[in-house]
Amino acid sequence: MPKIAKSAIVVPSKLDPAARQEFIDALYKVHCEVFDGVSRDSFAKYVVESPAEHTWINVHRNHAGEIVGYFALHIFERELAGKASAIFRAEAGMLRAYRGGNTNTRFGLKLGVPYLLRYPGRRVYYLGSLVHPSSYCLFAKHFDVIWPSTRHPPPPAVVDVMDELANSFGLERVTSDNPLTRRVHWITRDSEVERYYWRQCDKPAARFFIEANPGYGKGDGLVTLVRLDPHNLRHMISTFFAERYARRREGLTAMLYRLPIGGQLLRPAEVVRRLEATALFGSFDAPSLATLARSAQIVALPAGRTVFRAGDPGDELYVIARGAVYVLADREGAGEGEDAIIDELASGDMFGEIAMLSGERRSASLRTATATLLIQISRAALFSILEAHPKLSEILWKNFAARRFDDCVRGLPTWKTMERAARLAVVHAGQHRPLAAGERAEVSAGELLLVLLGTVQIEQVGTSTVVRAPAFFDTKQAMAVTAVGAARIVRIAR
Numbered sequence: 061m062p063k064i065a066k067s068a069i070v071v072p073s074k075l076d077p078a079a080r081q082e083f084i085d086a087l088y089k090v091h092c093e094v095f096d097g098v099s100r101d102s103f104a105k106y107v108v109e110s111p112a113e114h115t116w117i118n119v120h121r122n123h124a125g126e127i128v129g130y131f132a133l134h135i136f137e138r139e140l141a142g143k144a145s146a147i148f149r150a151e152a153g154m155l156r157a158y159r160g161g162n163t164n165t166r167f168g169l170k171l172g173v174p175y176l177l178r179y180p181g182r183r184v185y186y187l188g189s190l191v192h193p194s195s196y197c198l199f200a201k202h203f204d205v206i207w208p209s210t211r212h213p214p215p216p217a218v219v220d221v222m223d224e225l226a227n228s229f230g231l232e233r234v235t236s237d238n239p240l241t242r243r244v245h246w247i248t249r250d251s252e253v254e255r256y257y258w259r260q261c262d263k264p265a266a267r268f269f270i271e272a273n274p275g276y277g278k279g280d281g282l283v284t285l286v287r288l289d290p291h292n293l294r295h296m297i298s299t300f301f302a303e304r305y306a307r308r309r310e311g312l313t314a315m316l317y318r319l320p321i322g323g324q325l326l327r328p329a330e331v332v333r334r335l336e337a338t339a340l341f342g343s344f345d346a347p348s349l350a351t352l353a354r355s356a357q358i359v360a361l362p363a364g365r366t367v368f369r370a371g372d373p374g375d376e377l378y379v380i381a382r383g384a385v386y387v388l389a390d391r392e393g394a395g396e397g398e399d400a401i402i403d404e405l406a407s408g409d410m411f412g413e414i415a416m417l418s419g420e421r422r423s424a425s426l427r428t429a430t431a432t433l434l435i436q437i438s439r440a441a442l443f444s445i446l447e448a449h450p451k452l453s454e455i456l457w458k459n460f461a462a463r464r465f466d467d468c469v470r471g472l473p474t475w476k477t478m479e480r481a482a483r484l485a486v487v488h489a490g491q492h493r494p495l496a497a498g499e500r501a502e503v504s505a506g507e508l509l510l511v512l513l514g515t516v517q518i519e520q521v522g523t524s525t526v527v528r529a530p531a532f533f534d535t536k537q538a539m540a541v542t543a544v545g546a547a548r549i550v551r552i553a554r
Contacts, residue, residue, distance in 0.1 A: 063364065064158055065123040067167070069116050072108045084108050086127050087117070087153075094153040097247040097279045107151050113137045114175075118167040120158065129154030131164040133171055138228075140221060145183040147225060148172065148288065156401075157364070159429070165202070165300055176288065184288040187225050189281030190273075191246045193258050193266040199284060200265035204295040207285045208240060210268050218285065226283045234280050241273050244281035252470075253387075256480040257404040307360070307431045328353035334381040334435055338408045340455055341379065348445045357436040367426040367434070374415025374422045375439045380407050383432025387411065388425040402470075403463070404429065413460050416442070418513050418529070423467070454492070457512075461550050462487050465510050468532035490552035495543035502540055506554045509533040514547025 072080055084104045091103055098106075108117070112134035120129040129152070136147040152164055176184055190196045199206050207214035207222065214222065223239035231242035250258075255277065258266060273282035286292060331353035335341035341349065358381075361367065367378065367385065387403035402424065405411055415422050416439045446453040465487035469475040475483060487510065493501055495516070503509050511531040518525045520539040529547070533539070541549060 063122070064120045064128065067118055067120045069118055069167070069171075072115055072117065080108065087119075087130050090127050090130060090155065091153045093155060094249060095246045096249055097245040102245075107132045110134050110149075111136075112149070116171055118164065120154065122158070128158045131167055133168060135175065140183065140224075143183055144179075144181075145185065146175070146179070148184065148186040149188065149229075150186075159363070169297070169300070172288070173293075176293070185221075185225075186286040186288055187222070187229075188284045189226060189229075189231055189242050189244050190269070190284050191244050191276055191279060191281045192248045192250075193261070193269040193276065196269040196282065196284065197263055197265045199286060202296045202299050203286050203292045205287065205292055208272060208282075210264065214240075214285070222283050222285050225285075231281070231283075234275060240283045241275070242281050242283055243279065245279040246281070247277070247279040250277070251401045252480055253401055253403050257406070260481070261406070307362075328356075330358060331356045331435055334358075334433075335379060337381075338379055338410070340410065340452065340459075343452065344445070344449070348449065352437060352441055352445060355438055355441040359434040359436055361428050361432050361434065363428055363430045363432075365428045365432075367428065368412070368422050369425045370422050372422045374412055374420075377410055377412045377416050377437045377439070377442060378426075379410045379435040379437065380405060381433040381435055382407055383434075384429040385411065385432060386427050386429050388427060402467070410459070413456055414463060417456070417460050457492055457548070458488060461490065461492065461510065461512055464512055464530045465532070465550070468510065468530055472534075474534070486552060487550065490550040492548065492550050495541070495547045495549065497543055497545045500540060500542045501549060501551075503533075503538060503551055505536055505538045508552040508554060509535075509539070509541070510550040510552065511541075512548045512550055515544040516547050516549065517542045517544060 070083065072083065075083060084100070087108065088100050088103050091098070091107075107130075108115075110132075114135040116133050118131040118133075119127055120131075122128050131152040132150060134149045136149065138145050138147055150168070188195070188199070190199070200209065205212050207218055219239060226239070226242055231244060233239060234241040234243055258270065261267070269282060270276065273280055276282070328350065332349050335344070335349060335352070335356075341352070344352070359378075361383075368374065370389070384404060384406045386401050387405065389400045389402050411426055412422075414420070446456065462484050466480065466483055469483060470480075486508075490508075490510065492512075495501060495514070509532070511527060511529045511533075513529050515526060515528045518527060518533070518539055518541060520535070520537055526544065
């Protein structure tokens, strides 16, 4: 898995003109892989040749020496309301395969804190026109008071300051009556599944951002202001170190749980606590959860770690206790770490059930998007419980069907223009039917058919075809389906 090998601070004003143009070209190349909608000249003026009194750019490189990300920090020294003030502003771009660490937070602390100590009486703010919910969530996590937010609507005087600063940076209002949404034109190159993830995200900060800035997918930004006062700085520093401590503690705890004493005395209670918070396992009764917990494992992984690869054998299901993972498909001709994202999963979601239920090898690769804590459950332990809980088994099969259906149809002309939520709603309404070897099922004209598991023979208008799961049929003619061995199909009304 690719990693950042080296980060170095560049001060653009210290570069000669030729070196600066070269530097702009290199950064802009990375920028264009992350964002759309910004010309090279606009990027250069806003990021590298900013009129700020101070500009530093932290440049991240991989082991091959290639630039894979940047974080630009600017300080503008202004007079606001008759008082000397400093406005921090930042822009960042990182190739997806290298995201998930705290490199930029450390860089901001390294340069920002000395400036604050040098000018103790100066009012200092951070101003951003944030174009993505992930950026707003990061600020909401690290700072206690940010404007705007659900807990802290900005007072009129603060709105005036935000409006004045946004105007000074040349950011045009989206609508004349709202000073906090601006046309930034930085359009994040999210995949369809990433957009779906953020629209369905249950984080309060993400929901607030999307409601306050509904045009973010078109490059609109939400003007966000943070007062860098002692209260917010203490909160930021404590959050930063608390996260590092929590991740280290989780890693050590996971190691302890693998030891005989820790596994017998401590791990089951922790697994039960984590599973009770999930949609599927939260409906298990206490004895079933206790049985499951005795054999389950806890796995702590850093960001960017591969959980398993497509083609690996798969006897385990995973539940995300904390963090997020990418579901990846190999993309022909892609470089390292550039697999196509076909899904993004968050806390409470599960994965690995396709190989577990089908007995096949892994159909996709899984990689952690952030530091992640997983609960690993074996097939034998889960199946012994599902046999006694048909409703829970049904939930698992529906989850399996949703992923297989989306894999089958998302590239087809009729379906690829449909929102992912709408596609999943179609298969969720389908009727599941397991078939024993030799058993026959009739599919009416106009129905859709998903062969979810096994091998079946399809007979239609005098033709006969043997197909293996996964397979999808969208036809207006009736068909007969006969299982060659044990199989499972989903019939879906059009």
